[in-house]
Amino acid sequence: xxxxxxxxxxxxxxxxxEELELPGNLSTVGDLVEWLKGRGPEYAFALEExxxxxxxxxxxxxxxxxxxxxxxxxxxxxPMTGG
Amino acid sequence: MASIDIRVQAExxxxxxxxxxxxxxxxxxxxxxxxxxxxxxxxxxxxxxELEHYPGMAEIEIGRIAADAAVRWPLSAITIIHRYGxxxxxxxxxxxxxxxxxxxxxxxxxxxxxxxxxxxxPFWKKEVLSDKSQPSRWVSARHEDDHAERRWRR
Numbered sequence: 001x002x003x004x005x006x007x008x009x010x011x012x013x014x015x016x017x018e019e020l021e022l023p024g025n026l027s028t029v030g031d032l033v034e035w036l037k038g039r040g041p042e043y044a045f046a047l048e049e050x051x052x053x054x055x056x057x058x059x060x061x062x063x064x065x066x067x068x069x070x071x072x073x074x075x076x077x078x079p080m081t082g083g
Numbered sequence: 084m085a086s087i088d089i090r091v092q093a094e095x096x097x098x099x100x101x102x103x104x105x106x107x108x109x110x111x112x113x114x115x116x117x118x119x120x121x122x123x124x125x126x127x128x129x130x131x132x133e134l135e136h137y138p139g140m141a142e143i144e145i146g147r148i149a150a151d152a153a154v155r156w157p158l159s160a161i162t163i164i165h166r167y168g169x170x171x172x173x174x175x176x177x178x179x180x181x182x183x184x185x186x187x188x189x190x191x192x193x194x195x196x197x198x199x200x201x202x203x204x205p206f207w208k209k210e211v212l213s214d215k216s217q218p219s220r221w222v223s224a225r226h227e228d229d230h231a232e233r234r235w236r237r
Contacts, residue, residue, distance in 0.1 A: 079224035081206065081207050082136070083197055
């Protein structure tokens with residue numbers, strides 16, 4: 001699955017995007033975020049405050065309960081500040 | 084149904100040109116509202132803004148917001164341009180143009196579009212300070228923007 005990161009989530013993790021093989025027991029986006037936090041201190045730092053993280057699944061806003069089934073791309077980023 | 088034109092680009096835009104385009108689409112528009120969002124210098128504190136965006140999703144999400152507006156108000160045209168990259172104080176960041184037969188729909192729709200762009204369009208601002216000894220920092224989302232968005236919910 002393709003993971004993409006933006007703004008300070010990107011800076012803390014230290015990469016823009018990556019292709020990851022996910023373990024089979026992850027069913028929701030929330031599971032994915034929890035799993036990522038265990039991948040290293042940079043991930044734990046970026047994702048330490050789950051309420052500060054926004055999620056998009058295949059370029060559509062999503063929540064922690066969103067299923068990962070059939071998903072190609074998950075994006076993690078802070079609350080948006082455009083306009 | 085409104086004619087919708089969405090652009091996400093690094094280049095600047097020209098408000099006059101964009102207004103003319105809308106007038107060419109709806110020659111009988113009684114009201115055209117334009118909103119421009121401009122980079123401030125915040126009393127000399129701010130040197131520049133770096134605008135990051137999510138390519139692909141930015142266009143999709145702005146398109147979704149515009150389609151919502153087109154359902155809620157009788158608009159003949161909507162233009163939205165959102166820039167990304169480095170902005171200097173005084174630079175244009177965002178443009179919204181709405182056209183309708185009457186002013187109320189055009190005003191309200193422009194306000195709605197901006198409120199949702201602030202909270203739903205995947206853009207992030209980083210402040211580069213004039214004082215070069217200070218590190219750049221990400222702008223925090225404002226609670227006021229969430230409240231502004233919520234007033235449109237029904």
